Amino acid sequence: MAVTRTLTIDSLGACQGISYQNGRIFLYGDREVGMIREFKLKGDSLTYINKEYKLTTNGQDVINHPTGIAYNGTGPTFMGNSIRLNKEGTKWKAVIYYIDWKGLLKTGTLDGNLINTIDDDACIQGTRPEYVKYNNKWYVATADYGNNSNEVRLYDPETLKTASKTSEKGVLYKKFTCTAWVQNLHWIASKNVLVLIQNQKEGRMWRFTYVDLKKSMETGTQQVIKEINIDEKQDELEGFSFLGDAGKGIAVSSSRKNNVTFTNTSW
Numbered sequence: 001m002a003v004t005r006t007l008t009i010d011s012l013g014a015c016q017g018i019s020y021q022n023g024r025i026f027l028y029g030d031r032e033v034g035m036i037r038e039f040k041l042k043g044d045s046l047t048y049i050n051k052e053y054k055l056t057t058n059g060q061d062v063i064n065h066p067t068g069i070a071y072n073g074t075g076p077t078f079m080g081n082s083i084r085l086n087k088e089g090t091k092w093k094a095v096i097y098y099i100d101w102k103g104l105l106k107t108g109t110l111d112g113n114l115i116n117t118i119d120d121d122a123c124i125q126g127t128r129p130e131y132v133k134y135n136n137k138w139y140v141a142t143a144d145y146g147n148n149s150n151e152v153r154l155y156d157p158e159t160l161k162t163a164s165k166t167s168e169k170g171v172l173y174k175k176f177t178c179t180a181w182v183q184n185l186h187w188i189a190s191k192n193v194l195v196l197i198q199n200q201k202e203g204r205m206w207r208f209t210y211v212d213l214k215k216s217m218e219t220g221t222q223q224v225i226k227e228i229n230i231d232e233k234q235d236e237l238e239g240f241s242f243l244g245d246a247g248k249g250i251a252v253s254s255s256r257k258n259n260v261t262f263t264n265t266s267w
Contacts, residue, residue: 001208001228001249005044005262012037014254017128017184017239019069025243027252027260028069033061034081041243044262046250055079057110063097068184070129070140076115076161077101078140082126094120094127096142098161115161122166124149130185131157132194132213139173141187143196147180152194152222178222179209184239188246191267193225197240197251206230206237206251233261 009015013031020026025046028036034055039046055063068080078096085091096118103113120127125146132141132154139154153175155166163171181199188195192214198207208228215223233253240251242265249263 001230001263001265003230003232003261004264006258007045007260008257009039009046009048009260010256012259014256015238015252015259016066016254017068018241018250018252019071020241020243020250021071022073023244025250026069028066030065034063034066036066046260051105052108053104054109057114062110062114063095067126068128068130068142070131070157071101072131072138075131075138075157078129078157078160080120080127080129080142082128082145092125094123094125096120096127096129096140096160096166116163118160118163119165122153122172124151128182128184129155130187132185132187133189133192134174134213134217141185141194143178143182143185145182147202150178150180150182151175152178152182152185152196152216154217174217176216176220176222178211181207183237186240186242188242191246195240196222197237199237200229203236204234206233208240 012029015029025039026036036053038051040049063081067082070078081095083093098116100113124144127142129140129142140157141154143152144150154173155171156173159170182196184197186195194211194213196209200207210225212223236254238252238254242249251261253259
């Protein structure tokens with residue numbers, strides 16, 4: 001993985017992630033409210049297309065710290081929210097929201113588009129939902145951020161969407177242990193590879209860990225294909241997505257400046 005270009009995208013607050021959906025690019029962050037902005041790829045830059053979606057109901061902030069969008073175009077769409085309960089950052093509440101994605105994009109808010117709120121009490125610290133495919137079935141994967149007993153967990157999306165909490169029977173399918181400081185997940189469908197988007201230490205420095213999902217599920221611990229540290233980047237990596245194939249990608253950080261970075265990956 002090589003960094004090819006870094007630019008500044010404003011009005012996101014601290015950018016928390018990127019979702020690439022069939023040519024559409026969504027960046028989400030925690031401005032005065034949780035929000036999403038839509039962009040178009042033009043050459044080696046992003047152009048804002050004047051579409052903003054606020055994660056509010058009745059004007060009130062709901063998903064104030066968005067930490068993942070699980071979208072696959074066919075199943076239910078989920079968003080994560082990791083809520084810090086104390087200033088030390090030792091206590092967290094993790095929530096997964098089942099949302100009407102098409103409705104959100106149409107109306108611009110969660111009003112009428114928030115279908116279910118699920119307490120992710122099966123987590124250890126935080127939630128960051130992403131669709132993965134395992135044994136020809138879609139699951140919603142999520143992971144922990146901390147440095148103790150981290151796991152990647154797979155939830156059944158059909159059970160998850162009607163649950164009140166993830167500890168309910170039938171929600172958690174399987175899990176495996178992983179390394180610390182996972183900020184987000186990215187699934188490479190063409191390669192059956194899951195990328196753990198991580199910090200090398202808490203809140204700082206970039207790490208991408210490519211894991212074999214099938215082997216990790218079978219052994220119960222992450223099976224690493226390649227771990228890549230990008231030491232030239234010292235800020236807080238938050239999200240990453242390849243753009244259609246596994247070559248060109250975009251990484252985002254929480255910095256106010258130089259927060260969007262284009263990468264190129266050779267296999």
